[in-house]
């Protein structure tokens with residue numbers, strides 16, 4: 322039996338190196354010290370972008386520009402209608418530029434081109450949805466406080482927002498934050514990951530073309546230190562919204578505490594799909610394979626654990642192994658590819674380390690378990706890997722491996738399945754497969770996760786809140802709840818008529 326489906330490299334002509342600059346106060350600029358950094362494509366081994374390397378000066382200039390733009394009201398005091406008009410223009414521009422952005426994203430991240438296209442075109446809908454919120458946002462009125470009182474609760478933009486994003490879905494995650502912040506009337510400074518900076522620069526180009534006023538969205542390219550850390554500590558920033566690792570999320574929380582700025586965090590996950598014997602097992606196996614290998618498993622929502630009922634465990638694993646063999650991996654520019662390259666050599670080693678340690682600790686290798694040299698492309702690839710006989714205390718069952726690696730645990734009762742699902746410091750997502758609605762509902766209620774899927778995996782909509790419990794984060798993104806994160810709430814209390822009783826009782830004047 323063939324072990325895996327490896328596609329040969331396609332002879333695609335790579336675009337010329339993308340040159341990225343900062344966008345500060347409406348002006349594209351290099352760094353004052355002219356420093357740059359390069360990104361080598363993990364799949365093709367050549368330099369695919371060169372970016373200005375920001376430092377303290379660029380970051381301060383960007384924060385100052387955002388502060389000024391906010392305080393002058395050039396965006397924050399415009400009507401919802403005007404903001405929505407710009408956001409809708411951006412959505413249309415994204416759709417007109419899907420291919421260009423997707424190719425660059427694939428070259429920098431190593432993800433398959435079909436997944437990059439889906440990410441970019443799907444992001445347009447987030448902008449459209451956010452535009453609808455810009456027009457419909459409102460507070461409350463209280464007309465029941467007494468005859469002489471009227472109360473209003475106003476919603477206002479929180480102010481200057483730092484947006485810090487990771488490398489795994491650079492365009493999508495930016496679009497989970499930026500249009501919502503803009504819809505609320507905030508101004509922003511964005512720092513994309515140093516690994517995948519270019520699609521954020523391309524977004525900046527679209528914002529300028531759409532007519533967003535200068536200073537409303539500023540982009541600084543560079544590294545966690547000093548750019549990300551200054552964005553988390555600067556006194557003129559009112560909020561930081563961060564997506565990335567739990568380790569860095571904790572650092573940002575500490576850094577932001579000095580000025581008590583609001584912090585919203587979308588962090589890691591160790592998400593489980595639970596499979597009951599009465600489930601549609603064909604469908605479940607397909608979703609398990611999708612959940613494990615989508616975006617090369619480098620996905621906060623990856624279902625890196627499956628928890629299978631003992632009675633069906635061996636036959637279900639056989640089914641998943643057979644499907645995994647059919648998943649095609651290879652050149653990310655090939656539209657047939659489903660699993661591409663691992664983002665960096667270090668990360669490839671880290672994944673391999675988890676797998677080797679698990680095998681040494683007694684896990685059984687059902688498939689894969691090695692890095693792989695794809696003919697014509699090099700060795701930054703990892704085979705789709707399945708490990709059974711995994712116990713809940715093994716690091717591979719607890720840590721976010723962030724690669725195409727699936728671990729199998731087993732259960733006998735619903736209580737046991739829920740306990741295993743929740744036996745993690747993370748709480749991002751969880752899934753259950755059963756034809757019994759009571760099983761599904763009980764699981765959904767008791768799973769400690771920001772999203773629970775029943776008989777499906779990883780479907781998401783702009784209308785629904787997204788985020789994690791426990792160490793998967795704080796706050797929510799997208800949907801109305803995500804939008805509210807960018808809003809302050811102010812109560813206005815108004816007396817109607819001259820009815821106020823004086824607090825100081827003045828003595829009657831003597832005649």
Ligand code: NAD
Nearest residue numbers: 486487488513514544545549550565566569587588589621
């Ligand atoms: P990372 O934490 O290493 O980096 C994320 C961003 O933070 C980058 O832009 C980086 O430059 C910046 N950064 C690094 N140190 C910083 C500091 N001290 N202060 C401020 N900024 C700093 O994460 P990554 O490796 O780019 O992304 C992978 C991680 O992201 C995984 O853990 C994954 O689960 C998580 N993730 C979570 C979600 C979610 O929505 N929950 C979505 C995607 C990715």
